[in-house]
Every structure is written in C-alpha cells, then in structure tokens.
Amino acid sequence: MTVHVLVPVDRSSQSIAGLVYTLVSFPDATVTALHVLDSQHDAFAEVGSPESHDEAVRQAGERILERATEVGADYERTVETVLESGIPHRTIVEYTVEHDIDHVVMGSHGESPIVRPFLGHVSEAVVRRAPVSTTIVPESRSELVQRDLPGRILVPVDGSDQSLAALEYAVNRFPAGRITINHAVALPFEYDVEAIDGTYLESTVDTLTEHGEAILESARDTVEDDVVVETELSYGSPSRSIVDYATENDFDQIIMGSHGRPLPARIITGSVAETVSRRSTLPVTLVRGRPDGSS
Incomplete structure (x- = not known):
C-alpha cells in the first residue's frame, strides 16, 4: 500500500531534518513538502523593499520549497511541493484531511523543556489536531544525520x-x-x-x-x-x-x-x-x- 507523507517545511534546520527523517524512514512513500504562507504573520517583510509585500513572502516560500526539492534529490527521491496560504497549523490539518495524508512529519524548533510546555507552536497544535499519526523531529539536520x-x-x-x-x-x-x-x-x-x-x-x-x-x-x-x-x-x-x-x-x-x-x-x-x-x-x-x- 502506498503511503503519503506530508512534511510541513519552513526556514528552520529542524523542518529539513523532518524531511530527511521522512526520506530515510519511508523509502517507498509519496512525499509532499508543504509551506504555508502565514496569513497572520511573516518574517520576510523588509522596510523599503522594492518588491510588494505579498510577492516577497511568496518568493521566500518558493525558495523554501526549492530547498526541499534539493534535499529530495540528495536522497534520489522526488519531493512534491505545495505552497498554501493561511494559518499554519489549521492549513496543515486541513490539507491532511483533504488529501488523504497517511502520516505527518514535522520539525520542532528545539526550545528547552522549560519553555516548550507553554504551548503555541505550530508542531504542538498539529499534534493535537491531526487525525493521523505524527512524527515530531526536534533535532537539526546535522544532528539527525548522525543517527x-x-x-x-x-x-x-x-x-x-x-x-x-x-x-x-x-x-x-x-x-x-x-x-x-x-x-x-x-x-x-x-x-x-x-x-x-x-x-x-x-x-x-x-x-x-x-x-x-x-x-x-x-x-x-x-x-x-x-x-x-x-x-x-x-x-x-x-x-x-x-x-x-x-x-x-x-x-x-x-x-x-x-x-x-x-x-x-x-x-x-x-x-x-x-x-x-x-x-x-x-x-x-x-x-x-x-x-x-x-x-
């Protein structure tokens, strides 16, 4: 049976580690990398940028997905890429349901145990709401590949x-x-x-x-x-x-x-x-x- 794994990605090393974990752990799966353009906040807007706000955000998202494709090529795998807009955790869960995703793998940004129990991070929200099995990868890519x-x-x-x-x-x-x-x-x-x-x-x-x-x-x-x-x-x-x-x-x-x-x-x-x-x-x-x- 073909397994379809969704890997939400952003600029963090942890999200790339999540993709690497997927490519190694699900060698026969269909892998989709999803980047969500946050409709409530973005970290890419620059004062005085000649590009429009929406265009700059979208281009940044496309670069993230290009990186995901490159990582797939490193492992001789094809990674499908999807760019969506919305509230990240909600969009991820909706995509999971609407596209019959079997498993979700997400990077977590590696806060200390003192900070992490105070919720609000996308990965934690997805863990609570996703209707399918979920893997959380808190390590960077350099740490994960040592395993x-x-x-x-x-x-x-x-x-x-x-x-x-x-x-x-x-x-x-x-x-x-x-x-x-x-x-x-x-x-x-x-x-x-x-x-x-x-x-x-x-x-x-x-x-x-x-x-x-x-x-x-x-x-x-x-x-x-x-x-x-x-x-x-x-x-x-x-x-x-x-x-x-x-x-x-x-x-x-x-x-x-x-x-x-x-x-x-x-x-x-x-x-x-x-x-x-x-x-x-x-x-x-x-x-x-x-x-x-x-x-």
Whole structure:
C-alpha cells in the first residue's frame, strides 16, 4: 500500500531534518513538502523593499520549497511541493484531511523543556489536531544525520490498545530497528530503592512492578516470535520517565500510542504522549489508535 507523507517545511534546520527523517524512514512513500504562507504573520517583510509585500513572502516560500526539492534529490527521491496560504497549523490539518495524508512529519524548533510546555507552536497544535499519526523531529539536520535510523526504538506501553498499535507500527515500519518495549511504573512517591527497602512502601512497589511486568509480557506476546524485542521497566512519572530513559540509554527515536481523542478534548493538553513529544530531544512518533485497536 502506498503511503503519503506530508512534511510541513519552513526556514528552520529542524523542518529539513523532518524531511530527511521522512526520506530515510519511508523509502517507498509519496512525499509532499508543504509551506504555508502565514496569513497572520511573516518574517520576510523588509522596510523599503522594492518588491510588494505579498510577492516577497511568496518568493521566500518558493525558495523554501526549492530547498526541499534539493534535499529530495540528495536522497534520489522526488519531493512534491505545495505552497498554501493561511494559518499554519489549521492549513496543515486541513490539507491532511483533504488529501488523504497517511502520516505527518514535522520539525520542532528545539526550545528547552522549560519553555516548550507553554504551548503555541505550530508542531504542538498539529499534534493535537491531526487525525493521523505524527512524527515530531526536534533535532537539526546535522544532528539527525548522525543517527543510524531506524536505530534503537523505544516503545512505551501501558496495556492500552493505543500503545499496542504503536508497537505494531514500530515492528511493521522498522523491521530493521532494535526495539525495546518499556513500561513506566507510575509511583505516588519518589522512587529510591534504599529508602523504601523494608518499609510499607516496598509492597506497593512490588505490586506495581508485578503489574508492569505483566503489561510487558502481554505486549511481547503480540509480537511475532521471529521478531527480536527487549523489555524494560522504569519508575517514576510516565512522561518524565520515558524521556529520561530514552535519553540516558542512547535511543534514536520514540514511538508511542496517542489516544486519538475527539477534537474538543484534544485541544486540552496533558496526555503523556503529547508531553513526551514536547520534551523529548529525540524524534517522537505518535500513533493514533481508536479504542477498538485500529489506527
């Protein structure tokens, strides 16, 4: 089945990294690079420019798309290009729906974890609203090309159909990847083995650990026997634990389920998947899944 991937691009190195990620990760896909001329703001207008405002903005957009075409040629791929006008996140989502896009890959501008949770960036708005799976690439192109993609893949699971859909996606999309299934054991207190040893909290940790191991075993059982995957538990706040575990253990990307809430609910952030996509310094793919287990 042909996959159609949409890659919104701007002048940032991160958006080009998103295009490179797409060309490497989706070798047989139709790839469309989309640049949106922001109807509310543009960074190209210059005082005293001999060109009209609209003409200068459009030419800048065309140069961005020319660059996307050049990057495609670097990988011996054809990249379709589209120039649209509108509010960027809204235009991207509308284009995704109207053109039957299967997957969206976006660069994120790499703010620090302190800044990024305060929303408003295009990539974050698209993550919340897009009806299809989405990959966020926070690295620059120079950083991304140092990775041997698909590389080491962390797939967090929590027993939900959505997390199992993400595992299925990772196995099918990246059969050459080295996949680790992770369950973050959420504790109502700071995890410190020495501090809780011999206390009443030890039994709580043991119970939650046993439950976590059962989730990992159940997830592992959904993978074909000839597919090699590892399983690991981590402890702590799920979003923080996932990001820290991936970073500290040299993973190359994270793939996780997103609960696919209806639009009114998705405008309110707070899900673990969205938090990970904002805070991770690695590419994060959010796989949409419905309660029936389909994506």
